[in-house]
Amino acid sequence: MKRHLWLGAGLAGVLVLGLTACASSSRDAGTTTAASGSAQASGSAGEGSGGQPANPDGQFVFGAAGAPSMFDPLYATDGETFRVARQINEGLIRFKPGTADPEPALATDWEQSTDGKTWTFTIREGVTFHDGTPVDAAAVCFNLDRMYNQTGAGATQAQYWSDVMGGFKNQVDDAGQPVPSVYSSCTAEGNKAVIALTTSTSKFPGVLGLPSYSIQSPTALQQYDANNVVAQGDSFVYPAYATEHPTGAGPYKFQAYDKANNTVTLVRNDDYYGEKAKTKTLIFKIIPDETARKQELQAGTIDGYDFPSPADWDGLTGAGFNVEVRPAFNVMYLGMTQGTNPALADLKVRQAIAYALNREQFVQSQLPDGAKVADIFYPDTVDGWTDDVTKYPYDPEKAKQLLAEAGQSNLTVNFWWPTEVSRPYMPDPKSVFTAFKADLEAVGITVNEISKPWNGGYLDGVEAHDADLFLLGWTGDYNTPDNFIGTFFTRTDNRFNTGTQPWGATLSEALKQADAIPDPDQRNAAYVKINQDLMGTYLPAVPISHSPPAIVVAGDVEGLVASPLTDERFSTVYKTS
Structure with missing residues (x-):
C-alpha cells in the first residue's frame, strides 16, 4: 500500500468487475446502515474449486521479502509485519x-448516526481470543482506548493511529496546543461498542479493517506489558507481548519466531x-532476495512469494506456477517539490513537465498487462474519481512552448530515483527514471541524476524536500x-512542500472538509472538484500509472484470493498434492 489467475483471464474480469461494482454501489447507495453480515468466516469465498487439502495437518510455506519488525500491529508500518498480523x-x-x-468480522453489523459522529458496532457473540478471553464490547473499547492513550515511544510508533486519527489523549504540539483527534471515546453497551468521533470522516468504517486496528486480547496486552515501548537511540525495544505473545482472534495462532x-x-x-x-501450520520463511525466493519456489522449499518481477510472470506460468495478478489499487507519480527549485513554483513549468512525459509509451513498454496511464492520483474504483479533469497527453512541443513562456527554456532539475527497492507500482525504478529522463531532456530540460537507497537516504531526502523531482x-x-x-496533500508540510504555495492551505482545507462530509453523494462531489483542481490548478505532481502487482504460488496450491490491498488471508489456502 491489493487478481486474476494469469492462466485464466475470466477470473480477472470477475475480480476487477467485483471491485468496481462494490465501489460504485458504495458511492450510489448513500445509506448509513451496513447490511448485517452472516457468521461465515472470512476466506470462505476463497476456497478453491475442486480438490481438498492433501494433508490438512500439513504446512504452507510462504517466502517473505523481509523480517517482521515485531508482532503488535499497533506499532507496525511495514507490509511483512502486517502480513503475519492479518x-x-x-x-x-x-x-x-x-x-x-x-x-463484517468481529462485528456482525454497524450503524452510523446521521451526523457521522457515532458508530454502533454489534459484536459477534461466542468468540474468544487465542487465550480464551471473550471477545466482547468491553474488549473492543479496551483496545481503542489503549490506542488513543499511547504516550512516549508508543505514540511515536503508533503511526497508523496518528496518521488517521490525529492526536493521542492529552497530546500537545510544540507550541503546547492540543493535537486534535478524530477519536473521542468508546462505550460498551451490552454487546454493542459505541464509538464516538469528534467529526464525521470518510475513513470510517474502512480504517477499522487495517491490521493496526486489530482487536487483541486485553488479558494478554496487560499480562505482557504491551504498551512498554522504549526508544533506544534510533531504534525501539518492544515488550514481550509484541515479540513473543501476540494474541488475537484470527484463524491462526502465533507459535514461534526462529531468528536463527x-x-x-x-x-x-x-x-x-x-x-x-x-492447513495446520503456516510458515513465513524470510528470504530478502527476490531471485532466491524464485529459486526456492522452483526447488519446492517454499509454496509461494509476493511481488514476482513482471519479467518473470510468463516463465513462472510456463513452468506450472500460478501467478495471480491483483487489480491495480495503486498509483505511481512524479513528485515536484514546491519551493526547492524556484522554477517549479510556476504552474506552466509543472505543466510542461507533465506534457513532456510519454506516459503511454512507458506503460506499454515497461509495465505488465493490465497497467494503465493515471489521469488522477487514484484508480477509478475509488469514490470521487472523475474523467473530467485537465489531461496531459504526450506533447513535447507544448512542453517547450510552456517552458519558453515561463522563461525556463534552460531549466535544470535534480531528479531523484531510489535504488535497492522494487515497489508494486514501480517494479524497476531505474528503468522508470531512464525513460522519463530522456523525455525531459528531449524538451530541453537538463537533468541531474541523483540516486539513493530506498531506506538509505532516498525517503529521508524526499521528505526533507531535497529533491526537485522524485x-x-x-x-x-x-x-x-x-x-x-x-x-x-492534507498536511501542508508534506513531501511536495505544498505549504510554500499560496494554494497549499486551500487544498489542505478542502481535503479536510471533504473527508468530514457525512453524506456520500455530497462527499463524492467534493472530491470530484478537488481532483479537478489538483490536475488543473495545482499540479504538485504528475500521476503516472496504475500497475497490477502479482503474487505467485505453486501449481498444487489452491484457495488463494489475491487482494487489491495485499490483504491475503492464508486460512483458505491448501495444497492438493
Whole structure:
C-alpha cells in the first residue's frame, strides 16, 4: 500500500468487475446502515474449486521479502509485519476477499448516526481470543482506548493511529496546543461498542479493517506489558507481548519466531469462530532476495512469494506456477517539490513537465498487462474519481512552448530515483527514471541524476524536500479518496512542500472538509472538484500509472484470493498434492 489467475483471464474480469461494482454501489447507495453480515468466516469465498487439502495437518510455506519488525500491529508500518498480523488477528471489520470493500468480522453489523459522529458496532457473540478471553464490547473499547492513550515511544510508533486519527489523549504540539483527534471515546453497551468521533470522516468504517486496528486480547496486552515501548537511540525495544505473545482472534495462532532459521511459525486456531484454516501450520520463511525466493519456489522449499518481477510472470506460468495478478489499487507519480527549485513554483513549468512525459509509451513498454496511464492520483474504483479533469497527453512541443513562456527554456532539475527497492507500482525504478529522463531532456530540460537507497537516504531526502523531482507512489489501504489524496496533500508540510504555495492551505482545507462530509453523494462531489483542481490548478505532481502487482504460488496450491490491498488471508489456502 491489493487478481486474476494469469492462466485464466475470466477470473480477472470477475475480480476487477467485483471491485468496481462494490465501489460504485458504495458511492450510489448513500445509506448509513451496513447490511448485517452472516457468521461465515472470512476466506470462505476463497476456497478453491475442486480438490481438498492433501494433508490438512500439513504446512504452507510462504517466502517473505523481509523480517517482521515485531508482532503488535499497533506499532507496525511495514507490509511483512502486517502480513503475519492479518493471519493472527481480526478487527471489527475486514475486507471482502478480492476487493477493498468492508464486510463484517468481529462485528456482525454497524450503524452510523446521521451526523457521522457515532458508530454502533454489534459484536459477534461466542468468540474468544487465542487465550480464551471473550471477545466482547468491553474488549473492543479496551483496545481503542489503549490506542488513543499511547504516550512516549508508543505514540511515536503508533503511526497508523496518528496518521488517521490525529492526536493521542492529552497530546500537545510544540507550541503546547492540543493535537486534535478524530477519536473521542468508546462505550460498551451490552454487546454493542459505541464509538464516538469528534467529526464525521470518510475513513470510517474502512480504517477499522487495517491490521493496526486489530482487536487483541486485553488479558494478554496487560499480562505482557504491551504498551512498554522504549526508544533506544534510533531504534525501539518492544515488550514481550509484541515479540513473543501476540494474541488475537484470527484463524491462526502465533507459535514461534526462529531468528536463527529466519522463520515465523503460526498454527491453526481450532477454536476459530468461522471456517477453520485448511492447513495446520503456516510458515513465513524470510528470504530478502527476490531471485532466491524464485529459486526456492522452483526447488519446492517454499509454496509461494509476493511481488514476482513482471519479467518473470510468463516463465513462472510456463513452468506450472500460478501467478495471480491483483487489480491495480495503486498509483505511481512524479513528485515536484514546491519551493526547492524556484522554477517549479510556476504552474506552466509543472505543466510542461507533465506534457513532456510519454506516459503511454512507458506503460506499454515497461509495465505488465493490465497497467494503465493515471489521469488522477487514484484508480477509478475509488469514490470521487472523475474523467473530467485537465489531461496531459504526450506533447513535447507544448512542453517547450510552456517552458519558453515561463522563461525556463534552460531549466535544470535534480531528479531523484531510489535504488535497492522494487515497489508494486514501480517494479524497476531505474528503468522508470531512464525513460522519463530522456523525455525531459528531449524538451530541453537538463537533468541531474541523483540516486539513493530506498531506506538509505532516498525517503529521508524526499521528505526533507531535497529533491526537485522524485518517483514515489502509494498502494491503497482501504477504499476512500482520503486514503490517497488526503494522505498526500492534507498536511501542508508534506513531501511536495505544498505549504510554500499560496494554494497549499486551500487544498489542505478542502481535503479536510471533504473527508468530514457525512453524506456520500455530497462527499463524492467534493472530491470530484478537488481532483479537478489538483490536475488543473495545482499540479504538485504528475500521476503516472496504475500497475497490477502479482503474487505467485505453486501449481498444487489452491484457495488463494489475491487482494487489491495485499490483504491475503492464508486460512483458505491448501495444497492438493
